[in-house]
Amino acid sequence: MHGKKEQEHVKKGPWKTEEDDVLLHHVKTYGPRDWSSIRSKGLLQRTGKSCRLRWVNKLRPNLKNGCKFAIEEERIVIELQEQFGNKWAKIASYLPGRTDNDVKNFWSSRQKRLARLLKTSSSTSTSKSHKNKAKVSSHVPTLEVPCKFSSSSEGETSSKPNSCSLPCIEKSAEVIKMVPLQDLITSEKSSINANYVEQDLTHFDQSYKSTKHIAFPQIPELQTDLTFPMERVDEQNIFDVFDPLYSSEFGMVPFFESSGGCRIGNMDTNDDFSTNIDSFFDDFPEDMFDHIDPPANPSNL
DNA sequence: AACGCAGCCAACCGCGAATTT
DNA sequence: AAAATTCGCGGTTGGCTGCGT
Numbered sequence: 001m002h003g004k005k006e007q008e009h010v011k012k013g014p015w016k017t018e019e020d021d022v023l024l025h026h027v028k029t030y031g032p033r034d035w036s037s038i039r040s041k042g043l044l045q046r047t048g049k050s051c052r053l054r055w056v057n058k059l060r061p062n063l064k065n066g067c068k069f070a071i072e073e074e075r076i077v078i079e080l081q082e083q084f085g086n087k088w089a090k091i092a093s094y095l096p097g098r099t100d101n102d103v104k105n106f107w108s109s110r111q112k113r114l115a116r117l118l119k120t121s122s123s124t125s126t127s128k129s130h131k132n133k134a135k136v137s138s139h140v141p142t143l144e145v146p147c148k149f150s151s152s153s154e155g156e157t158s159s160k161p162n163s164c165s166l167p168c169i170e171k172s173a174e175v176i177k178m179v180p181l182q183d184l185i186t187s188e189k190s191s192i193n194a195n196y197v198e199q200d201l202t203h204f205d206q207s208y209k210s211t212k213h214i215a216f217p218q219i220p221e222l223q224t225d226l227t228f229p230m231e232r233v234d235e236q237n238i239f240d241v242f243d244p245l246y247s248s249e250f251g252m253v254p255f256f257e258s259s260g261g262c263r264i265g266n267m268d269t270n271d272d273f274s275t276n277i278d279s280f281f282d283d284f285p286e287d288m289f290d291h292i293d294p295p296a297n298p299s300n301l
Numbered sequence: 302a303a304c305g306c307a308g309c310c311a312a313c314c315g316c317g318a319a320t321t322t
Numbered sequence: 323a324a325a326a327t328t329c330g331c332g333g334t335t336g337g338c339t340g341c342g343t
Contacts, residue, residue, distance in 0.1 A: 012313070014337095036328060048328070053312070056330090066310090089331060100331070105310060108333090112308080 011045035015054055019044055023051055024059060032060075057099050064097035069106050077103055 015023075022043050030037075032055055035048030044051065058065065069077070073095055080091040088100035088107070095103065 014311075034328090049314090049330090050312080052329070057311075068309095086332065101311080104332070109308060109310095116307080 009045060010039075010047055010050075012050070015058075019046070020054070020059060023054060026051075027055060027059070057101050060099075062097050063099065064102075067097075069098075069102075073098065074106075077106060081107060 011019075023038065026034075026038050026043060032052075035052040037048075038044050038051050039047060046054075057063075076094055077091060080094060084090050086104075086107075088104045092098050092100040092103045
């Protein structure tokens with residue numbers, strides 16, 4: 001009975017450095033797969049599921065751990081959530097260095113924040129006159145611009161400030177009402193404009209057809225020329241990540257560097273790997289992935 | 302200084318899909 | 323083809339931290 005229990009014992013909770021080491025060694029040897037074998041071999045008392053999650057969310061190279069979402073990233077998440085719904089993994093595939101968990105956490109935080117704003121606003125609005133409402137709304141700028149969503153991004157680059165242009169997002173000439181999220185947040189303390197909060201939340205209501213109301217950070221323009229979706233840095237292209245050219249890709253993610261200025265790598269999880277990304281890879285032999293089967297060639301499928 | 306609250310994040314759980322036996 | 327196993331995703335939870343009162 002005890003023996004069986006012991007055999008079935010599964011470790012949970014925060015990961016220790018030593019466990020990360022074991023997991024990294026497994027990935028180094030066999031690649032990011034066979035998660036269940038880690039436990040069956042007695043390497044770790046973690047479930048395969050837990051191992052995979054740890055790798056995907058924290059140990060995988062190129063992750064932007066501990067970095068707040070840049071404005072561009074926020075914008076993309078909002079747009080893609082609008083389009084795909086809560087398909088976090090899919091949305092994350094458009095954001096280099098972000099995991100589905102990151103996106104999910106970002107979104108739920110945002111939802112909570114907005115819900116709280118709405119709650120606050122409704123309580124304040126009941127105690128305040130309509131006059132007050134109108135007064136507040138007048139100082140919050142609203143942008144109503146035709147959104148140039150198109151799968152053909154060429155020639156579609158917006159010349160207008162505040163218009164949005166995300167390639168590969170199929171949209172008709174819908175009107176996007178952009179509400180600066182920063183304004184929402186900063187006005188929380190003083191007086192909330194219920195109208196704006198409501199507008200923001202209504203975009204979750206599918207019944208809104210002609211006008212989309214989205215809380216957007218107010219930024220001049222998306223200065224990117226992203227080809228979506230970005231390749232995910234995971235099982236599919238792990239080999240690319242460890243390509244000899246990787247060194248140029250590790251300091252920053254080019255696209256988000258300017259806004260985020262965020263270093264990549266598991267900088268905050270454990271000291272052994274936090275010094276810098278180079279020392280992280282110093283631990284790996286040059287032929288570290290020689291043992292790994294190359295990804296299936298799509299043409300052979 | 303102590304307390305409460307909100308935000309953030311890592312990790313777990315359940316379930317369905319995909320893959321293997 | 324069916325059952326078993328593994329994997330991946332989305333929802334949820336709980337702990338930690340920072341900030342305001």
